[in-house]
Amino acid sequence: MRLIIPLAITFTSGMIMILNFFIPHQPFALLGENLQEWYMIVASGAIFLGSANLLHVHFRKTRLKLKNWKYSPVTIVGFLVMIVLGLIYGVTENLPFDYLFMNMVAPMGATMFSLLAFFVASAAFRAFRASNWRATLLLTSAFLVMLGQVPIGAMIWDKIPLAKVWLMAIPNTAGQRAVMIGAAMGVVATSLRMIFGIERSYLGGAD
Amino acid sequence: MNWEIVGIWLGALVTLCLYSFLYRDNPYYKFAEHLFVGMSAGYWVIYSIFNVLIPNWWDNMLPEGGGFNWIWVIPGLFALFMLARMVPRIAGLSRLALGMIVGTGAGLNMLTFFQSNALAQVKGTIFSVATGGVWSIFSSLVLVVGVVSGLVYFFFSKAHTGFTGKTANVGITILMVAFGASFGYTIMARLSLLIGRCTFLLEDWLPTIPRLLGIGG
Incomplete structure (x- = not known):
């Protein structure tokens, strides 16, 4: 029971x-x-x-x-x-609750996420050493997207922003689509397992 | 008291406390970190009371026109059952609430994910027919080959040898480019937040210091 x-x-x-x-x-x-x-x-x-x-x-x-x-x-x-x-x-604008959210919670959230810029960059420096050609590909792709996003990219070569747009629109879409389709299949399978009671670990065990 | 300036100072102080972590872990960072956790949790509780419980539960149970819809007592009870997890003697009640959340979530997500993340993406790939010149044809080809080979890479029911292995290798290559692009994009998003915080400190907070000290205009 x-x-x-x-x-x-x-x-x-x-x-x-x-x-x-x-x-x-x-x-x-x-x-x-x-x-x-x-x-x-x-x-x-x-x-x-x-x-x-x-x-x-x-x-x-x-x-x-x-x-x-x-x-x-x-x-x-x-x-x-x-x-x-x-x-x-209440949550009405310009009242104390909203005031604390706008002046403390929101700035702290933005700061926390911006801190990640430093840690992601340093992690990338360690992880993305061009150890093989695929890692080099990943590094180049990331570098082109970053460079294409800022004015200095276009100043170096005016085709860099176009390369960034192509990378985001074609290979990135292809990769993301493969991941999304695979994940959707996984969601369907897991959901069916849950609905039919095969997967019951969320209830704390399979007894 | 000028509440606008107080707000700017509060925002600047917590920002500086959090950025102090770039030097090393310190009490100022820990203070701001704990404050952030507490205030965020409080914010989400109030948010769910005013945006979920009152409009979706309270207003349905006790409608404006009067009366009492007893059926809406059930979700309220189930929500209470969630809290039963805190009391070991009645912790089993939380399973009823979990069962409802998981069942509804599974039924809902299964269909929406299948529609938006599987069918719509397959359709998008099939209809990505080139309309322009050679470059457009090449791009469409990369897209279709990328999606198919990426899917082959994720298909583990067949050993990645022979033709399957070669296709999976193409899939890895496309995935590496995709992950690189996503990674670069994520870094830039984080950097734009950083620029936003620096702009706040330089343009909103710093000018208040001479004003407070009575220097300048």
Whole structure:
């Protein structure tokens, strides 16, 4: 019973979505439409679970004075400030919640991602040593795309931006398409395995 | 108090704290990193309350015209079941919610992925017929051969020997060029974020310093 009911729910909800696609009439249309909304509501429960877990981890870290515990109150206070301001003022523009998002969360997100520029570049320097002709090809392709994106590329040779456009439009599209088609087949196979209860590791084991 | 300047300073301070990591791991970076995690989590909770729960759940359960739609209690209960994972005694309840999420997600994604990522891409490849001169014909050929050989490379049910092996080798070559192009593009996207942050520091934040000190115009 521990697994049968969740598996039955998975099968029913999966089949409703499939039937809704192939038979877009009542009752499947209504069921499918409602189930999509239910899906969003239940999935938002996962955000609450994640946040509760975050608080649990940091409270525990502070209580037991684990490594770097002094920073845990910063996370807790940051979380609570956003929650309290959001609940009091809502998400309307120019109010405190939006103010903190625009002036702190968004800049920190952009800075974090921009930091990756340095690390990706240094990782590339180590990984993309032209050890064989295929690695050289990868390096050349990356270099041409980067050069074609900035004015200095066109200043060096006016055909570099055109080469970049061709690389992105033809070989890149071909490679991405092969990956996308392969991944789509994988999604179809895995989804069917999940709906029919063959794949059940997401429920915490295959017992 | 000028809240605009306060906002610029808050943004600049957290930006500088995070960039301090380029020197080495330090307390300022750790402070900003932990603050970012906490504030982001808080933001997403509030976002899901105001953009998912209120319009999709609350407004459906208690419509404006009055009444109570009991059927909408079920997704609310399932969302609560997710939190049961935090309590070991009733953790099994979260499987019901997981079952629903996984089932709906699998049914939905299976069809949308198959339509947009498989059928549409195959169609796009078939209809990529050259319309111009020699260069266009060559490009179309590279596209079609690239897609087919790339797929052969990902096909592991047949040993990559003989003709299959040679085709798979062409596939690897195309994939290497594609990954290189994607990589270059990703680096440039990250660099543009970096330029954005530097522009913010130089053009928005730095000019506020003389203003605060009462120097200049």
